Amino acid sequence: MAQSEPAQHDLRGVSSANRSNGTESPQASYPASPALAFPDSDPLNILDHQRNVHLPSDLHLRDLELMHHYSTVSYKTISRHSAFMDSFQFEVPKIALSYPFLMHGLLALSASHLVHLNKDSERVKEYEELAFGHQTLALRLFRGELDNITPSNSEAMFAFSSIVTVLGFASLQTTGVQSLPPIDEMLQTYNLCRGVSEILQTSNPWLKTSNSWVPNVLASMRMPEKPLPADIEKNISLLFKLNSDLTVTGQTMEETAASENAISEISTTFQQVHSGFAVAWAFRWPICVAPIFISNLRDRRPMALVLLAHYCILLHKMDDFWWMKGWPRRLLHSIYTTLAPSWRDAIRWPVEVIGLSSPGE
Incomplete structure (x- = not known):
């Protein structure tokens, strides 16, 4: 005698089992579930409470x-x-x-x-x-x-x-x-x-x-401060020396004092970064310089530009961040081309550190 085929189920109901010789399949002796009893019912109804909703259909x-x-x-x-x-x-x-x-x-x-x-x-x-x-x-x-x-x-x-x-x-x-x-x-x-x-x-x-x-x-984000390496100390000292020569810089006494403060703040920022402070502390330098120094930058005064070129070294330490990538180099190149040739030797250190090998870069 041929055996009956297994019952075929789906999410909406169940097909009748094939009968053999008019005898119902053994499964028929079990109580039917609501889904099996009502082929047109939706099993997802248990999740749908049929309430009014006011959410936007756009999921943004x-x-x-x-x-x-x-x-x-x-x-x-x-x-x-x-x-x-x-x-x-x-x-x-x-x-x-x-x-x-x-x-x-x-x-x-x-x-x-x-x-x-x-x-x-x-x-x-x-x-x-x-x-x-x-x-x-x-x-x-x-x-x-x-x-x-x-x-x-x-x-x-x-x-x-x-x-x-x-x-x-x-x-x-x-x-x-x-x-x-x-x-x-x-x-x-x-x-x-x-x-x-x-x-x-x-x-x-x-x-x-x-x-x-x-x-x-x-x-x-703060760490115990360490002494500056000798090469940084040397280059900072050269900046102080240059700034003190008024016959070269052409600055007033007020401008010289503002530039001296800016050099001191650059030195402090170098020390913090060298000591392991978060590199973002480099952004403190623009906050610390005097308004007259900012004005000298705006007017493209050479001493101010030289200090900005040295600040590019600190920005360059963030060059691996996607939002800073390449920008210190572009800024240094702009400073280099703006300075008179007689002043370019004063920014030799930033040019070497950042790798600005030629003004055409």
């Missing part, structure tokens, strides 16, 4: 892609310091949920990084649009918070201030548009750094007295 997939990229890749490109990276992977995105300017900043950074990684991709224009859009919104919303820094938003202000300089350099890298000479672009970055410093000074008292993660991160 592009922004989800940006946040995924930020939380898995881009956060690691802001700093090499582990405590800083950990905070920007875990703490900062949580804070950004309450502060749209910070969320747009993180998404802008992620999109800019994707532009850098996909320069030859058909999606590069899409990423450029996302980077520009999120950065524009971030800055617009951030400006609205500047006059209202409070204990509650101080962490968000610190976090955004920490990435805004990165966004500035990233814009130069991703757009490929250099509307200003590199020296003037550096001056704009100086203004950005000085503005960030004012924000941090305002929020700093609240950050210190709260249970914030910020003070611990900043403290961990």
Whole structure:
């Protein structure tokens, strides 16, 4: 006697078992499940409560892609310091949920990084649009918070201030548009750094007295200071000597004092970086120099340009970051071509360290 075929089941029901000699298959003796009893029922109904929903159907997939990229890749490109990276992977995105300017900043950074990684991709224009859009919104919303820094938003202000300089350099890298000479672009970055410093000074008292993660991160980025290597000491001494010769520099006494302060601050920054401080401490130099020194840079005064050339060595230590890549070299080249030939020997050290072998580079 031929055996009956096995029952055929699917998600919507079950087919009748083939019968042999009019006898039902043994499976028929078991109680039927609702799905088997009603072939037209949907087993997914158990998950569908038939309630009215008000969620948008658009999942904002592009922004989800940006946040995924930020939380898995881009956060690691802001700093090499582990405590800083950990905070920007875990703490900062949580804070950004309450502060749209910070969320747009993180998404802008992620999109800019994707532009850098996909320069030859058909999606590069899409990423450029996302980077520009999120950065524009971030800055617009951030400006609205500047006059209202409070204990509650101080962490968000610190976090955004920490990435805004990165966004500035990233814009130069991703757009490929250099509307200003590199020296003037550096001056704009100086203004950005000085503005960030004012924000941090305002929020700093609240950050210190709260249970914030910020003070611990900043403290961990400092190391015991070590003496400068002899070659750096020698080249810094040459700068002091040059600056003191007013017949060569043509500076006033006030300008000489401002340049001397700038040399001292360069020396301090070299010492910090050499001691193992986070390389981002290099951004402190623009904050410490006097306004008259900034004016001399704007006017292309040679002594100021020589000091800026030496600062390029510190920026060059960040050259492996995608948002800084190649920029110190372009800046040094601009300084080299701006200086009169009689002054170029004064920047021999930066030229050798950075590898600017010829002015045509």
